[in-house]
Amino acid sequence: MRIHIHGGRVIDPASGMDRPAELxxxxxxxxxxxxxxxxxxxxKQLDARGLVVAPGLVDLSAALCEPGYGRKGSIASETRAAxxxxxxxxxxxxxxxxxxxxxxxxxxxxxRAQDQGxxxxxxxxxxxxxxxxxxxxxxxxxxxxxxxAFTNGLQEFEDLRHLRRAMEYAATFxxxxxxxxxxxALAEGGLAHEGATANVLGLNGIPETAETVALAQHLxxxxxxxxxxxxxxxxxxxxxxxxxxxxxxxxxxxxxxAMYQLILTDEALRxxxxxxxxxxxxxxxxxxxxxxxxxxxxTLSAIASHHQPHEVDAKQAPFANTEPGISSVEILLPLxxxxxxxxxxxxxxxxxxxxxxPAQALRLPVGTIHPGGAAxxxxxxxxxQTLVGDEHWYSKGSNCPFIxxxxxxxxxxxxxxxxxxxxxx
Amino acid sequence: xxxxxxxxxxxxxxxxxxxxxxSLDGLPRNLLNEILDTADxxxxxxxRSVKKVPLLRGKTVCNVFFENSTRTRTxxxxxxxxxxADVITLNVSTSSTSKGETLFxxxxxxxxxxxxxxxxxxxxxxxxxxxxxHVCPEIAxxxxxxxxxxxxxxxxxxxxxxxxxxxxxxxxxVAIVGDILHSRVARSDILALQTLGCSDIxxxxxxxxxxxxxxxxxxxxxxxxxxxxxxxxxxxxxRLQRERMQGGLLPSQGEYFRQYGLTPQRLNLAAPDAIVMxxxxxxxxxxxxSSVADGPQAVILNQxxxxxxxxxxxxxxxxxxxxxQRQLNPxxxxxx
Numbered sequence: 001m002r003i004h005i006h007g008g009r010v011i012d013p014a015s016g017m018d019r020p021a022e023l024x025x026x027x028x029x030x031x032x033x034x035x036x037x038x039x040x041x042x043x044k045q046l047d048a049r050g051l052v053v054a055p056g057l058v059d060l061s062a063a064l065c066e067p068g069y070g071r072k073g074s075i076a077s078e079t080r081a082a083x084x085x086x087x088x089x090x091x092x093x094x095x096x097x098x099x100x101x102x103x104x105x106x107x108x109x110x111x112r113a114q115d116q117g118x119x120x121x122x123x124x125x126x127x128x129x130x131x132x133x134x135x136x137x138x139x140x141x142x143x144x145x146x147x148x149a150f151t152n153g154l155q156e157f158e159d160l161r162h163l164r165r166a167m168e169y170a171a172t173f174x175x176x177x178x179x180x181x182x183x184x185a186l187a188e189g190g191l192a193h194e195g196a197t198a199n200v201l202g203l204n205g206i207p208e209t210a211e212t213v214a215l216a217q218h219l220x221x222x223x224x225x226x227x228x229x230x231x232x233x234x235x236x237x238x239x240x241x242x243x244x245x246x247x248x249x250x251x252x253x254x255x256x257x258a259m260y261q262l263i264l265t266d267e268a269l270r271x272x273x274x275x276x277x278x279x280x281x282x283x284x285x286x287x288x289x290x291x292x293x294x295x296x297x298x299t300l301s302a303i304a305s306h307h308q309p310h311e312v313d314a315k316q317a318p319f320a321n322t323e324p325g326i327s328s329v330e331i332l333l334p335l336x337x338x339x340x341x342x343x344x345x346x347x348x349x350x351x352x353x354x355x356x357x358p359a360q361a362l363r364l365p366v367g368t369i370h371p372g373g374a375a376x377x378x379x380x381x382x383x384x385q386t387l388v389g390d391e392h393w394y395s396k397g398s399n400c401p402f403i404x405x406x407x408x409x410x411x412x413x414x415x416x417x418x419x420x421x422x423x424x425x
Numbered sequence: 426x427x428x429x430x431x432x433x434x435x436x437x438x439x440x441x442x443x444x445x446x447x448s449l450d451g452l453p454r455n456l457l458n459e460i461l462d463t464a465d466x467x468x469x470x471x472x473r474s475v476k477k478v479p480l481l482r483g484k485t486v487c488n489v490f491f492e493n494s495t496r497t498r499t500x501x502x503x504x505x506x507x508x509x510a511d512v513i514t515l516n517v518s519t520s521s522t523s524k525g526e527t528l529f530x531x532x533x534x535x536x537x538x539x540x541x542x543x544x545x546x547x548x549x550x551x552x553x554x555x556x557x558x559h560v561c562p563e564i565a566x567x568x569x570x571x572x573x574x575x576x577x578x579x580x581x582x583x584x585x586x587x588x589x590x591x592x593x594x595x596x597x598x599v600a601i602v603g604d605i606l607h608s609r610v611a612r613s614d615i616l617a618l619q620t621l622g623c624s625d626i627x628x629x630x631x632x633x634x635x636x637x638x639x640x641x642x643x644x645x646x647x648x649x650x651x652x653x654x655x656x657x658x659x660x661x662x663x664r665l666q667r668e669r670m671q672g673g674l675l676p677s678q679g680e681y682f683r684q685y686g687l688t689p690q691r692l693n694l695a696a697p698d699a700i701v702m703x704x705x706x707x708x709x710x711x712x713x714x715s716s717v718a719d720g721p722q723a724v725i726l727n728q729x730x731x732x733x734x735x736x737x738x739x740x741x742x743x744x745x746x747x748x749x750q751r752q753l754n755p756x757x758x759x760x761x
Contacts, residue, residue: 196638200450202550202574202609205637271435272551316529316559318549320572 001043002026003418004036008048008379012055013352014368023053025375028417032371048379051412052347055355056088056119056376058367060178060256061232062307062329064121065396067108068097073309073396075109076116078329081395083118083414083421085305086333088376089359089366090119094126095153101126101137103145110146118414118421120376122148122364124178127166133157136166140173149230149362151178154279160217167225176228176362179218181239182280186210191320193235193266193283201269203319206281208236215239219246222253230361231255233306235280237290244299254361256302257291259335260326264288268401274315274322275401278308296345301357303336305329309397327397333378334386334407341408347382375418384410391425435557438753442746445557445566446739448575449616457584457620463738464585464731470507471733480741481510487540488514489532490569491547496705496729497569497579501544504736510542528552532560540564542744550574565747567739573609579704580613582735583661584621586728590700591658594618598625600653600695602685603663603712604634606674610704611663619643629653629685633674650685654694662687662703665712678711688714692722700724 005023010033012018024032024040031037062082065073075092082090092109094100100109106123113121125147129135133155142150150170157163170177187210192198194205215231219242222229234240234255243255260278265285268276276282294300308325315322328335336354340347359367366376389403414422436445436452443456470478486505490498498514505512517531528547535543542565545553550572557566570576584594591597599618605611605628618626619641628639629647640646647653654660665681675681687701701713701723709715718725 194637199636199638200612202572202612204573207637272554313527317527318547318552318555318571320549320551321528 001418002041003375004042004045005048005053005377005379006045008051008053010053010369011348011351012369013348013356014055015370017369018348023369023377025415025418028375028419030369030371030373030375046379046413051379051381053369053377053379054351055367055369056378056414056416057086057332057354058358058364059087059090059307059329059332060302060304060358060362062090062092062305063095063309063325064092064109065309066096066112067105071311071396072314075112075121077394077396078307078309079113079117079119079121081330082307082332083416084392084394084411085330086378086380086411086414087305087329088119088378088414088416088421089122089364090329091122091124091148091362093153094124094131094151099126099130100124100147101129101131101142103141106142106145106147119416120366122146122362124148125150127152127177128157131155134162136169139170139175143173143175148364149176149178151180151232154180154182156184160221163218164221164225167221167227167229171225171227174228176230178230178232180232181211181214181218183210183214186213190281191277192269193281195266195284197266197269201272203269208238208283211236211280212238212242215242219251219253223249223251226252228252232304233258233261233280234291234300235261235283235287237287237294240290240294240299244294244297247299254302255300256304256358256361257295257300258306259303259332260306260328262288262292262295262303263335263338264401272319273401274317274319275326275399277315277319277322277324278326279324292339292344295339295353296349301353302361303353304358305332307395309395310399311396312398315399325399327395327400328402330393330395331386331388331400331402331407333380333411334388334409335402337382337409338407340382375415377413377415378411379413381410381412382408386410435554438746438750442749443739443742444746444750446577446743447553447557447566447568449577449580449613449620450575452620454620454622457581457617460581460735460738460742461585461588463742464581464734467507467734467737468731470737471730476507477509478507479509481505481508481744484510484541484744485539486510486512486542486544486740487535488512488544488569489517489535489546490515491517491528491545491552492570494546494569496732497546500729500732501569501736504733504740507733508737508741528555529560532556536561536564542567542740544569546570548572563747563751565743567743570609573607574612576609576613578732578736578739579610580617581739582728582732583610583614583702583704584617585731585735586700586702586724587659589731590724594621594623597623597659598627598657599623599659599661600627600629600657601661601663602629602650602653602687604665604669605630605663606634606636607666607669608663614661615644627653627657631675631684634669650691651694654691657695658699660687660692660695660699660701662701662707662713664704664706665708682711686710686712686714687717689716689720692717702728705729
């Protein structure tokens with residue numbers, strides 16, 4: 001289909017472009033900018049006057065729950081939700097059943113995403129067999145099957161020797177590793193940030209040091225091994241400072257933060273609402289402010305949804321017995337636009353954290369607008385509004401504390417490979 | 426975008442009457458005083474030869490204990506009986522949950538048996554809130570202790586003991602000694618003391634047994650017993666669980682007793698007429714010396730008596746608030 005996107009403000013963080021422009025799409029690609037190619041016959045015109053045209057968002061972490069957790073979500077449902085949130089590429093997690101540690105599971109996911117998905121899906125492979133932190137998964141084979149990076153989730157390695165070996169092996173083949181740093185002994189039994197709120201509620205605390213101690217160990221081993229490392233879902237201001245120092249020393253490290261972590265603090269737990277039960281936990285106001293500054297400065301170059309849908313039962317119990325996670329990919333762009341609304345950063349910088357930043361962190365061939373590139377685009381009204389859950393809720397998980405909130409911005413169209421995946425109702 | 430604290434509105438009717446009793450957080454001073462005044466009047470009932478009043482006649486009170494307890498369960502049973510309610514007690518820890526039934530389903534089943542009030546004890550912080558908000562909002566829920574979070578009837582019976590023996594809270598120095606980190610009693614006592622105007626609350630414990638984020642106006646932390654006890658009017662000793670030694674929090678019971686045990690010598694550092702309290706069961710020789718526990722300044726057994734009166738007060742107040750609320754507007758359940 002030949003599509004003409006007319007009259008929009010085109011923002012491409014990769015090239016620094018931010019101006020009104022005409023886009024011409026053909027065969028799933030961006031064929032030309034400003035001037036139509038010779039003989040271009042428009043089959044469909046999208047009116048983008050008053051709207052922003054940006055690269056589709058790249059989400060570094062969203063649980064799709066397939067295979068194995070069909071009650072929580074599916075590739076079809078969660079990628080559909082993602083498209084509604086402006087996402088065109090997402091990385092899915094290896095915590096599936098069976099664990100994503102064999103090429104067969106990778107193929108299953110990619111096939112199903114091809115058939116039923118509304119976004120591109122980039123699988124993150126398990127770094128160790130069954131995520132047990134001991135025997136390495138077949139990393140190179142998994143890369144050939146389609147894994148773009150490897151992670152062990154919140155499961156720790158058996159010991160630092162195994163972690164070190166994993167980094168060295170990955171460095172040999174120039175693989176990118178993703179680390180979710182939390183020292184499990186220090187976090188033992190923890191449900192909430194160790195602070196005044198956890199104390200009042202009588203919930204076991206997770207100290208800041210659970211994250212920072214593990215991060216310090218990882219950074220030293222990254223430095224020694226030379227592996228490309230991405231630190232995901234950081235929650236402490238101190239962690240962001242440590243990443244900035246490591247980057248200043250020239251280490252090949254990047255980092256992301258969960259979008260909700262930039263909005264919520266541990267105060268949200270005050271009523272024992274299990275909707276705010278996440279792992280790692282919501283932290284203090286000072287942490288949130290530190291993370292927001294690190295996003296502004298670019299130390300945290302990516303904002304991810306860390307989408308985790310759940311069935312109703314998973315959240316229906318006393319706090320300690322509920323499963324952690326927030327379903328949020330469906331509103332990733334509106335949630336992120338609150339940062340512009342708050343004056344933290346301008347729209348092009350925000351879009352960089354949602355497109356170019358994450359794509360570069362994992363070297364994904366997406367997240368830009370250029371002739372010859374894939375037509376992965378989001379077209380949205382930055383002045384519009386989204387009443388969350390009012391018009392649609394595609395995710396199987398309704399575990400979202402923002403439902404019924406009014407958020408800034410409104411996604412009008414999401415295109416993946418030149419195909420409309422989401423259209424405003 | 427952070428939500429407001431709605432615990433208060435969960436516990437109270439729109440005109441400020443109690444309808445659940447989950448936590449002392451957010452309850453106003455006049456309500457705490459009303460509970461204490463009501464309990465005072467029930468103490469007289471307990472002293473009569475016929476100990477019953479008909480306030481809960483025809484009502485069914487269901488004690489649902491997911492965690493073992495003797496004193497709390499028995500005093501709740503007695504309190505309900507003295508209010509003329511029909512009482513059943515379920516030790517759920519040994520029945521349904523071992524068959525895989527969820528808390529949600531257990532409570533919904535009991536609700537279907539037309540109970541009017543649940544007294545709930547559970548090992549998870551927030552369990553009583555969860556039940557009141559999501560499971561059985563039309564039934565008065567009394568928190569008999571949830572995890573480390575709250576034990577509000579214990580908090581109030583401690584306040585009754587202090588008021589009856591020492592008087593005006595605003596003039597008092599109160600020391601709470603021991604395992605504050607794991608204690609729901611300490612949390613409830615602190616909230617009650619703050620609400621009632623106590624301006625010198627001292628928490629005495631080693632750093633391993635103190636939670637983070639306690640320092641507030643009116644609260645002082647002491648790591649050393651002798652300094653913490655100097656001149657206080659009330660000493661609340663907390664029970665030390667044996668498993669604290671395994672977690673690396675303390676080296677031994679012996680060393681704990683030498684540093685934090687309440688001995689006659691240490692008691693002498695407090696005001697001459699200071700009272701000694703303990704929520705029970707006491708560990709003689711671990712947190713308290715027998716001569717202190719059995720001595721003239723101890724009010725530990727009085728606390729048990731006051732516990733019945735406090736529970737009668739809370740149960741009768743919550744039942745009347747909940748009944749009124751149900752008549753005015755039926756509540757709809759919120760999804761979790």
